[in-house]
Amino acid sequence: MDIELTAEQEAARGQFRDFVERRLMPYADEYDRQEEMPARLIGEVAELGYLGGLVPEQYGGAGMDSITWGLLCEEIGRGSASLLSLFTVQGMVIQSILKWGNEDQRQDWLPRLATGEIIGGFALTEPNVGSNASSVETSATLIDGHWRLHGQKRWISFGQVSNLFVVFAQSEGKSVALLVERDCPGFSTKPITGMLGFRSAMLADIFLDGCKVPQAHLLGRAGFGFSHVGGAALDQGRYSIAWGCLGLAQGALDASLAYSGQRRQFGKPLKEHQLIQELLADMITQIQAARMLCYRAASLKQRGEPSLIMETSIAKYFASRMAAKVSADAVQIHGANGCSDQYPVQRYLRDAKIMEIIEGSNQMQQIIIAKHGYQEHAVKQQRLAQPKDDGGEA
Numbered sequence: 001m002d003i004e005l006t007a008e009q010e011a012a013r014g015q016f017r018d019f020v021e022r023r024l025m026p027y028a029d030e031y032d033r034q035e036e037m038p039a040r041l042i043g044e045v046a047e048l049g050y051l052g053g054l055v056p057e058q059y060g061g062a063g064m065d066s067i068t069w070g071l072l073c074e075e076i077g078r079g080s081a082s083l084l085s086l087f088t089v090q091g092m093v094i095q096s097i098l099k100w101g102n103e104d105q106r107q108d109w110l111p112r113l114a115t116g117e118i119i120g121g122f123a124l125t126e127p128n129v130g131s132n133a134s135s136v137e138t139s140a141t142l143i144d145g146h147w148r149l150h151g152q153k154r155w156i157s158f159g160q161v162s163n164l165f166v167v168f169a170q171s172e173g174k175s176v177a178l179l180v181e182r183d184c185p186g187f188s189t190k191p192i193t194g195m196l197g198f199r200s201a202m203l204a205d206i207f208l209d210g211c212k213v214p215q216a217h218l219l220g221r222a223g224f225g226f227s228h229v230g231g232a233a234l235d236q237g238r239y240s241i242a243w244g245c246l247g248l249a250q251g252a253l254d255a256s257l258a259y260s261g262q263r264r265q266f267g268k269p270l271k272e273h274q275l276i277q278e279l280l281a282d283m284i285t286q287i288q289a290a291r292m293l294c295y296r297a298a299s300l301k302q303r304g305e306p307s308l309i310m311e312t313s314i315a316k317y318f319a320s321r322m323a324a325k326v327s328a329d330a331v332q333i334h335g336a337n338g339c340s341d342q343y344p345v346q347r348y349l350r351d352a353k354i355m356e357i358i359e360g361s362n363q364m365q366q367i368i369i370a371k372h373g374y375q376e377h378a379v380k381q382q383r384l385a386q387p388k389d390d391g392g393e394a
């Protein structure tokens with residue numbers, strides 16, 4: 001697999017890095033403490049064309065290729081997992097509309113998602129429905145040309161500020177995905193604070209109290225909601241998260257390399273203690289391994305290969321576990337300082353835990369990956385059982 005970046009991709013990565021190091025890393029801990037992402041910063045990433053990076057040029061976006069988007073998510077993840085989650089949900093809403101919207105919907109929403117005039121939200125989870133996401137309880141009833149939505153959505157990233165949500169509901173036993181604007185009658189939100197990680201991701205509960213949505217806001221058709229629209233969006237979400245985990249882990253490693261060079265114990269810097277070197281060696285190796293999986297997913301995505309979905313699940317699963325381990329080791333290397341909010345590694349650790357839960361928890365990924373393994377095995381067995389055609393004459 002060729003993972004050499006093109007000159008354009010290298011240049012783009014340089015710009016993303018510069019932005020993250022100047023505008024994000026110095027302030028990310030403060031945003032975390034304040035449990036808020038400043039509107040000014042969201043405006044900045046929108047203006048740079050980063051937030052709408054996945055919108056094709058024909059709809060006014062940057063039309064980033066899969067690797068460039070991955071590199072962007074990696075760099076943003078290095079700075080702040082909370083901000084990464086904004087990129088993740090924006091990408092999921094864009095993907096839902098691109099893949100399952102009709103041309104009117106694309107023309108209507110994509111240019112505004114590209115500029116950041118619209119901030120997207122992805123509203124699947126409910127108080128009683130998490131991993132078993134196909135069984136949402138929110139109901140949608142079509143009355144006189146409008147959908148009427150009743151239900152509640154929970155843990156919605158950037159739900160405090162998003163102005164367009166992809167909402168999943170049931171309509172007469174069929175799953176539907178609807179585009180719901182913040183100013184629809186019957187729509188309200190309540191901020192959620194006090195989370196372990198993603199503390200500046202401005203989470204909200206969403207209340208749909210007879211919420212009235214035009215009939216034309218249905219994505220795909222009735223019955224396609226979770227399986228098709230949700231599937232495409234979650235696949236995109238996992239892709240962004242996998243790359244973001246790389247960045248998070250790289251940030252934890254960089255902090256640990258710097259700290260272990262400065263901090264002295266037993267008459268020498270920590271980095272000269274072999275047990276610390278062991279931790280660092282494992283961190284470096286694990287990050288490299290995750291990077292290979294992300295590049296593999298990127299290359300399949302770029303070529304539109306169907307195996308992309310499974311490889312993305314594998315990349316997300318591995319990268320989130322890796323980020324949790326690397327960030328925990330980073331705290332270990334920092335000792336008590338690592339437990340203090342004066343150092344970023346505690347934030348990396350808290351955010352990494354969330355990565356193992358969102359976009360399909362790691363248990364869900366394990367189930368999917370193992371099932372795929374059995375299917376592949378069955379196909380191989382079938383092939384072996386078929387009589388061989390030796391092409392020769394008897």
Ligand SMILES: Cc1cc2nc3c(=O)[nH]c(=O)nc-3n(C[C@H](O)[C@H](O)[C@H](O)COP(=O)(O)OP(=O)(O)OC[C@H]3O[C@@H](n4cnc5c(N)ncnc54)[C@H](O)[C@@H]3O)c2cc1C
Pocket residue numbers: 089122123124125129130131132154155156157158195197198201203354357358359360361362363364
């Ligand atoms: C910071 C944050 C941001 C989020 N943002 C969004 C958002 O923007 N939009 C949105 O819709 N949702 C969002 N979520 C919700 C997230 O998608 C869910 O938390 C996730 O899907 C898991 O659901 P749950 O928390 O209800 O856990 P549950 O489904 O209740 O699961 C609890 C535990 O049991 C395990 N489990 C469940 N079923 C099985 C099984 N069959 N076999 C083995 N183990 C199982 C799970 O892996 C988990 O460890 C967010 C969550 C967080 C924490």
